[in-house]
Amino acid sequence: DIKRRRFPAAAPDITYADIARDIVGPSAESLVNVLLCMVQFGFCVAYLIFLAQTFHDVIQSTEPVWWFVLVPTPFLMVLVLIRSVRSLAPFSMLANLALLTGFIAVVTYIAHHFKWQPTNPSLLKFPLFFGQMTAAIEGIGLIVPIEQSMHHKHLFTPILRLTLFIIISILVIVGVLGFATFGDDVKSIILLNMQGHALIVAIKVVMFLGILLTYPLQLVPVVQAVDAWVV
Numbered sequence: 001d002i003k004r005r006r007f008p009a010a011a012p013d014i015t016y017a018d019i020a021r022d023i024v025g026p027s028a029e030s031l032v033n034v035l036l037c038m039v040q041f042g043f044c045v046a047y048l049i050f051l052a053q054t055f056h057d058v059i060q061s062t063e064p065v066w067w068f069v070l071v072p073t074p075f076l077m078v079l080v081l082i083r084s085v086r087s088l089a090p091f092s093m094l095a096n097l098a099l100l101t102g103f104i105a106v107v108t109y110i111a112h113h114f115k116w117q118p119t120n121p122s123l124l125k126f127p128l129f130f131g132q133m134t135a136a137i138e139g140i141g142l143i144v145p146i147e148q149s150m151h152h153k154h155l156f157t158p159i160l161r162l163t164l165f166i167i168i169s170i171l172v173i174v175g176v177l178g179f180a181t182f183g184d185d186v187k188s189i190i191l192l193n194m195q196g197h198a199l200i201v202a203i204k205v206v207m208f209l210g211i212l213l214t215y216p217l218q219l220v221p222v223v224q225a226v227d228a229w230v231v
Contacts, residue, residue: 098210
């Protein structure tokens with residue numbers, strides 16, 4: 001509401017830093033930019049780990065996993081040159097379709113192999129759980145950029161609510177079923193628990209592509225912050 005009162009609809013695209021500067025002052029602008037870059041950098045590192053481990057698992061390589069962090073780098077270096085959220089829409093749509101396909105496939109696999117394995121996780125693992133849940137909402141830094149890229153901004157709030165409901169539902173379903181089926185053997189990347197025929201490999205490839213195409217969108221806030229510093 002504060003953003004809508006102080007920045008008219010006809011104003012040029014604004015960022016989190018613009019909002020912070022208008023509400024708190026110039027010092028807040030730099031602080032928000034630094035924190036935003038740190039947060040998005042952490043999420044993007046997690047994306048690279050997912051891509052590397054998934055690719056390593058698909059080709060059944062005996063080489064160290066960290067070698068495969070370099071595999072998607074050339075493609076990502078090209079995509080991050082796209083500065084407009086609207087221009088990234090086709091890649092985001094393909095990524096969403098890939099992730100939806102992967103979600104359906106993962107749930108189907110778990111349902112087919114479901115067996116109740118009750119376990120008592122240690123409270124020492126709670127920080128890991130907290131970290132995973134924080135990573136699940138990595139889109140927080142994209143709220144303002146995405147809203148600013150919309151033609152009909154008044155639809156943003158209901159779309160956001162619907163999106164959050166869908167995401168929470170997916171996380172709960174996969175989390176509960178995955179933990180109940182694999183127990184203490186469940187991996188942080190549940191795809192690594194899925195082994196079998198060529199269809200499983202295809203699912204992993206689809207999820208790999210989904211995350212790969214989502215990556216550039218996560219860097220938009222960082223690009224905006226760097227542009228502000230350079231300019």
